[in-house]
Amino acid sequence: MNPTGAVSSSQPLQVASFAEWRAAARELLREGIPPEAVTWGTPEGGDLFSGAPAAPPPHAAIPLPPAHGPRPPTALLPRSMLEMLQKAACFRAPDRWAFLYRVLWRWQLGEHDVQSAADPDGSRLHGMVKAVRREEHDMHAYIRFRERPLEAGAPRFVAWFEPAHDVLPQVAQHFVARMGKVSWMIATPEASVLWDGATLHNTGPLMSSAADLDDAGEALWLTYYRSIFNPARVNAQLMQSHIPSRFWKNLPEGAIVPSMVSQAELGARKIGQVQSLGRKSGATIPITAEKAQPDREQPSSLDECRRCELWQYATQAVPGEGAKHAPIMVVGEQPGDQEDLAGQPFVGPAGKLLDRVFAQAEVDRKAIYLTNAVKHFKWEPKGKRRIHKTPAQREVEACHYWLEKELAAVKPKVIVAMGSTALKSVLGKGSVTLKDTLGKPIRHDGYWVVTIYHPSYVLRVPDEAAKQEAFSVMVKGLRLAHELLERPDTAEPG
Template sequence: MTYSVADMPADCSSSLTPTEQYRIEVKNETDIAGWREEARTLLVNNIPPEQLDWTVRSRANNSQFDFGVAEPPKLSTAAGTSDFRVAKECLRLINTALLHRNEDRFDLAYRLLFRMRHAPKIYQNPADSDGKRLSAYAKSVRRDIHKMHAFVRFRKTGLRENREQFIAWFEPDHHIVEAVGPFFRNRFTGMDWIIVTPEASLSWDGKSLINGPGGCKQDVPTDDAVEQEWSTYYRNIFNPARLKTRAMKSEMPVKYWHNLPETALIPSLIKKSGAMVQQMMEKEEQQLVLGDEATVEHRTKPASLEALNAEMATHTRSISENSAVNAVFGEGHGMPASC
């Protein structure tokens, strides 16, 4: 994103009084393009963040603290006299952070951009409060996306025109449903599916990726044949010898468990893990003993070095063209000088 920022013209400075607050409204919680367009215009007109109150159209009328907040006057969109370029790295950071659930994210991102006019790399400063907070938002969003990739569980609902139909319920922490669309489309292209969340839904019919309104968990089936297969698979791959309960709960937080079919098995598997490990060790020891008995060969001691060399050559299994057949014996750390 490239745009220009200039000091506010003298004839425009009187149109905004420093004591007034102005509401800037975007269409919805994920209207990043709308926010960027508004931010570009505000920066061109040198509007300080202290005079702005960013909000979303869907919740604009629900606020109880709108007294004295007015729509800003029409601002100039013309380019100024100096260029202000934002690094792609910073844009990626902002685009990700704006999917966070905290309502101050639009104000925070604009404030950081406004300050970057005079300190372009301030977003990289770990000691800067705005940059640090925005980075924390982005990190939380990325983690939420990772969890949605990992913990969505589809349930089969039927068959239509030779294509299997699936549905899933998920409860993300942030506004990430639209962002994860390409991942699920590319991974589950061959089936029709719907992912329902409280805020939004996402569906794929083999041709189009469609964003829709949210729904209720009660509208999503609770079990099916695929769920039983998934539970069987999880039971079979469970390795009690590698069980680390704290690490497991860190990677698979308990708040997701009520939507995962395999988590119903976890308490019993953990309870039985000690006995399962003991059985595995006893079985392994038995296999080692049987293996030793089957491979032990009783040989007599060779009478000479020539006999030992002949025996070693006989037991050589694989010899390449450039390898010697006979073993070479010697003493000490180095080869004889004659060699």
């Protein structure tokens, strides 16, 4: 069957999509034409993404050769068989349409073993389906979108990929669901798809290679990739087996991986092993942990801190914030969920309550330095939420290094410790409790120390009267801290 509706051995029946093949195959089955009597072809420039299928010509306009052998009944295919044929139609093979028609013919004759992997044709059919599914998975995994400069009508993100099979239509639907209303384009050597945020447009090839793409943010990605690359654990053979070589050339990191692997082979692996020795677990030894650890250079910034394990589970470290030389430093326990995401202290519900306390006590938050005893968020999962978990003593002690740095830089006169964890961090180990010190200033290492409740405690108190009492204690404590600014350093607590 050619475009005018003729069937002959010299003029192939041309189809460019599964829908066209299905319509033609249904007509051929109706006329009882066996596979060996049909020659299949693909129109020039045709592929599985070439547009809407053409309607089959009417039966009266098709001259047919005489039928050979029994005519198969025109029974309906089960959904599983139809899905296998549709998936296999994406497999690039010169004889794919002829093969699929042979499978269909055999099925309609009652040879249902053709769907089994034990059958020669069934084995090939299963192999084609598996290869197409693998290509879809690889395209999902190895497409890299580059952000483009904002231009009217142009997609915001563009990607280049060279698929081995015709999987662009179904992969395009995957990214439509995944990327929402953000505009993007995926270009391949055979076709392109463009999503404008509402409609998916199918076109011919619009690019020739990944070299046509440029992304200013790619340098940042490569810097991050280098930072997470561990030369001590590199396995080049494993990397090549997990990511086929044909994908590397179009991945941004593909340009730097060979040199990093070479450096690992030339000695960087040993350096990486030395740097990681401090995190290795080992047998318990009868000395303190501080003496057991080898001497190491202390981190120069919070982002580099590995003094305890909390950094592994937090989004980021949350430093203190406030006036550079504030007379009052307020110390809380640790960042909460919102602080962990924002990278700023006291921006969540506890921070809003603290703002109310500041207002009631007539203290300007901008004149205060706010920080926490522990700089990383410690949490445990509860459903889809991250729930606060009290830091352990070893974690408080590990983070005291950063509190000492803040005290040395800010040089406050009064420290307000909010809660027991903050009090332990400020005073160190001891038997002093929050209950014993509420409303009673303490002299410690040249500072006045005032204790108040943590805002989260006030939020958790179920009884309204107790809640108001706790809020009042916080207000009085901040007013006391402000009054202590006028008290001589040599004065006795009282």
